[in-house]
Amino acid sequence: MAMGMMENLGSVSTLWSALVSVLLFWPVVNNHVPAGLRQWLSTMVDKLTSYLSPYLHVTISEYGHERFRRSDFFLAVEAYLSHACARRARKLRADLGKDARTVQITVDDHQEVTDSFRGATIWWYPSKKPPRTNVISFYPRDDDARFYRLVFHRRHRDLVLDAYLPHVLAEGRAVTIRNRQRRLFTNNAPGASTSYYSRKSVWSHVPFEHPATFDTLAMEPADKDAILDDLTAFRDSKDYYAKVGKAWKRGYLLHGPPGTGKSTMIAAMANFLDYDVYDLELTAVKTNTDLRKLYIETTGKSIIVIEDIDCSVDLTAKRSNDKKKKKSSDEDDDDKPKLPTEQEKDEASKVTLSGLLNFIDGLWSACGGERIIIFTTNHKEKLDPALIRRGRMDVHIEMSYCRFEAFKVLAKNYLGVEQHEMFVEIRRLLEEIDMSPADVAENLMPKASKGKKRDPDACLAGLIEALNKAKVEAAEAAKAKEEEEAAAAKAKEEEEAAKVKAAKEKEKDDEAAGTKVDETVNNKSNGTI
Numbered sequence: 001m002a003m004g005m006m007e008n009l010g011s012v013s014t015l016w017s018a019l020v021s022v023l024l025f026w027p028v029v030n031n032h033v034p035a036g037l038r039q040w041l042s043t044m045v046d047k048l049t050s051y052l053s054p055y056l057h058v059t060i061s062e063y064g065h066e067r068f069r070r071s072d073f074f075l076a077v078e079a080y081l082s083h084a085c086a087r088r089a090r091k092l093r094a095d096l097g098k099d100a101r102t103v104q105i106t107v108d109d110h111q112e113v114t115d116s117f118r119g120a121t122i123w124w125y126p127s128k129k130p131p132r133t134n135v136i137s138f139y140p141r142d143d144d145a146r147f148y149r150l151v152f153h154r155r156h157r158d159l160v161l162d163a164y165l166p167h168v169l170a171e172g173r174a175v176t177i178r179n180r181q182r183r184l185f186t187n188n189a190p191g192a193s194t195s196y197y198s199r200k201s202v203w204s205h206v207p208f209e210h211p212a213t214f215d216t217l218a219m220e221p222a223d224k225d226a227i228l229d230d231l232t233a234f235r236d237s238k239d240y241y242a243k244v245g246k247a248w249k250r251g252y253l254l255h256g257p258p259g260t261g262k263s264t265m266i267a268a269m270a271n272f273l274d275y276d277v278y279d280l281e282l283t284a285v286k287t288n289t290d291l292r293k294l295y296i297e298t299t300g301k302s303i304i305v306i307e308d309i310d311c312s313v314d315l316t317a318k319r320s321n322d323k324k325k326k327k328s329s330d331e332d333d334d335d336k337p338k339l340p341t342e343q344e345k346d347e348a349s350k351v352t353l354s355g356l357l358n359f360i361d362g363l364w365s366a367c368g369g370e371r372i373i374i375f376t377t378n379h380k381e382k383l384d385p386a387l388i389r390r391g392r393m394d395v396h397i398e399m400s401y402c403r404f405e406a407f408k409v410l411a412k413n414y415l416g417v418e419q420h421e422m423f424v425e426i427r428r429l430l431e432e433i434d435m436s437p438a439d440v441a442e443n444l445m446p447k448a449s450k451g452k453k454r455d456p457d458a459c460l461a462g463l464i465e466a467l468n469k470a471k472v473e474a475a476e477a478a479k480a481k482e483e484e485e486a487a488a489a490k491a492k493e494e495e496e497a498a499k500v501k502a503a504k505e506k507e508k509d510d511e512a513a514g515t516k517v518d519e520t521v522n523n524k525s526n527g528t529i
């Protein structure tokens, strides 16, 4: 920021600057004086105007201290002005947003806009550095860099510098976040490179446009409210996490049978929190180092997801093998340093459980905050307890089969029906039959092939039919299982009986053999054979 006098804003400052321009800048603009004299004149103008004018100005440059990166402050001001003041401007600029879909409206260069803050009036003036025709710049941006200049009365100096500018920064950032196109990142796309040495980004992304929300998510209302409360508390707890010295992150484990809404829940969470989603495919990560790099390249306000964690890497087995290996090497420990074997080298270059634990909560989690980590699995019991203990996976959410309350949400979403006479029957069936919300939803969809319009009666009748069919199938499956178990038990019983019989026969044979030996011994002692 540079402070000094302003030339052309506000009624009083306009007068000053017009006067100054006419008297002093005219020859400068026309290049009628040599460069050295021009600079001296310019300095004198600054001194004179700052002495005489009651107005101060602050300049916010597009490239700040960094030559290749647009200053965050500049971007925040741009967003703030578009949001708060553009309505009052007469000249606007329209650009294509970063996502190349939305139109971004900003205040045009040289277009004055006014803002007021706690009784103070502030004039904003977007502008552009004039090109320096006789200078060849190494940095092309030097010649077309834009800047914002704000002008205010000097009696508001403290208010503007201490309160207004921080307010503009915070508001501008909030607007940027609200307007941004959220993204779905993946490490398993052709454009992404997970190699540590590659210069390419390790993530590639597409716009995140999943329509799921908590309103459309079918689950018990009490469970849903508990999750919403937890997410809200997390989002608003920046200060709390800082106070207790914890990285600002939270882990969720979503477990349950297929089709119960785990992936849908993740999308609903991302939409609720307005976060990006990083879909981490562990099987595509070669080493722990690559895993670390992936973590470092995630940004705040994001959800990092590892789906089907039990299938991704055989982490449990690896750790127990490691333990066994360690034990056996301890046993024949002869105090000699050993070089790693080829197999050990190979193991070291893979993603291991400890690598994943580091990923979740190690040193690396210190870089930035506001991240949610979600694992999903169909088999919670297969996971290593270390991976899902509280503190890593803070909340365990069981996604279960569709019961009546969840069904009501689906009926409302899919059919627009909140009450129906068939609900009583459906409630009874759902209480005794395990059907996933995905299957229930499928039955509520109109059958396109029949070319029918969405008819709630037909859809609900179809669901009842499907539930009854599932009931019969479940009964048959249970009967078959029972029979299988009975057959297995019978086979085991027979096996046991055969074993007992064989043992008895052996005993009998042994006894018979023993009598024969006794007789021989007796005969020997009597002198007869």
Ligand SMILES: Nc1ncnc2c1ncn2[C@@H]1O[C@H](COP(=O)(O)OP(=O)(O)OP(=O)(O)O)[C@@H](O)[C@H]1O
Residues within 6 Å of the ligand: 216, 217, 218, 219, 256, 257, 258, 259, 260, 261, 262, 263, 264, 265, 377, 378, 399, 436, 437, 438, 439, 441
């Ligand atoms: N609880 C639910 N609420 C609303 N829709 C659901 C729910 N569960 C499943 N669905 C519907 O079923 C489809 C499949 O659900 P989803 O992919 O979320 O299941 P999942 O639990 O992730 O399954 P998997 O374990 O196989 O990954 C979704 O597209 C959604 O339309």
Ligand SMILES: [Mg+2]
Residues within 6 Å of the ligand: 262, 263, 264, 307, 376
């Ligand atoms: Mg899923």
